[in-house]
Amino acid sequence: MDTAAYLIIITVGLLFGSFTNVIIARMPAGESIVSPPSHCPYCHERLKAVDLVPVFSYLFLRGRCRYCQESISLRYPLVEILCALLFIGVYLRWGLTITTISGCIFSVILLAVAFIDIDHGIIPDRLTYPGIIIGLALSFWTLGFLPALYGTLAFGGLMFTVAFISNGGMGGGDVKLAAVIGAFTGITGSAVTLLLACFSGAIFGVIIMAVNKTGRKTPIKFGPFLAVSAYIAFLFADTITLWYLGLF
Numbered sequence: 697m698d699t700a701a702y703l704i705i706i707t708v709g710l711l712f713g714s715f716t717n718v719i720i721a722r723m724p725a726g727e728s729i730v731s732p733p734s735h736c737p738y739c740h741e742r743l744k745a746v747d748l749v750p751v752f753s754y755l756f757l758r759g760r761c762r763y764c765q766e767s768i769s770l771r772y773p774l775v776e777i778l779c780a781l782l783f784i785g786v787y788l789r790w791g792l793t794i795t796t797i798s799g800c801i802f803s804v805i806l807l808a809v810a811f812i813d814i815d816h817g818i819i820p821d822r823l824t825y826p827g828i829i830i831g832l833a834l835s836f837w838t839l840g841f842l843p844a845l846y847g848t849l850a851f852g853g854l855m856f857t858v859a860f861i862s863n864g865g866m867g868g869g870d871v872k873l874a875a876v877i878g879a880f881t882g883i884t885g886s887a888v889t890l891l892l893a894c895f896s897g898a899i900f901g902v903i904i905m906a907v908n909k910t911g912r913k914t915p916i917k918f919g920p921f922l923a924v925s926a927y928i929a930f931l932f933a934d935t936i937t938l939w940y941l942g943l944f
């Protein structure tokens with residue numbers, strides 16, 4: 697692997713991470729993600745191009761707005777770095793293929809979903825509906841259209857049934873996210889995602905219950921678990937399936 701390819705992927709990853717921050721900040725409020733141009737959330741000063749260089753402008757400005765000196769959340773550069781790392785992971789697994797492009801788009805969607813769900817407890821339709829369409833469209837060059845369609849219908853359908861039975865215990869956003877995951881990863885990927893998400897969600901739930909001795913029932917947001925699991929499934933579903941079947 698040559699350095700140039702890594703530099704390109706890291707740069708593209710950071711830029712898409714910056715775009716992901718815009719999605720996370722604006723989409724839950726129903727705002728446009730293209731206009732108005734980026735501004736400081738405190739003083740609303742419009743940011744110059746030099747203020748928008750991922751990670752570096754944060755470091756250069758020492759985490760403060762150039763105009764009002766208000767401190768900028770460390771999460772902005774972290775999301776940018778995280779996005780670059782996710783892109784590298786996809787590239788290391790899938791190389792120079794359409795699957796890598798698909799995986800990078802999938803990563804942005806999952807990253808945005810996870811943080812929006814953590815912040816607001818919702819998963820916007822404006823993220824999931826395009827996600828389903830993009831996943832299905834790209835599937836012609838990746839896992840094949842029918843496997844993607846079956847994944848969408850099976851995982852979406854399963855989660856819809858769970859949401860229906862649990863009567864609000866699982867949100868409609870999770871159902872649509874499952875459909876997105878099905879479109880990008882197919883049946884196998886969906887199965888691995890569900891397994892990992894339930895497993896990690898259950899462990900997290902037990903920890904929360906142990907820490908939270910008040911006995912107050914706080915609903916666990918399932919979106920972030922689905923998102924992390926889906927990314928792992930996109931990379932390693934086949935390996936995990938073979939390992940799992942080997943257990944029996």
Ligand SMILES: [Zn+2]
Pocket residue numbers: 736737738739740741761762763764765766
């Ligand atoms: Zn400011």
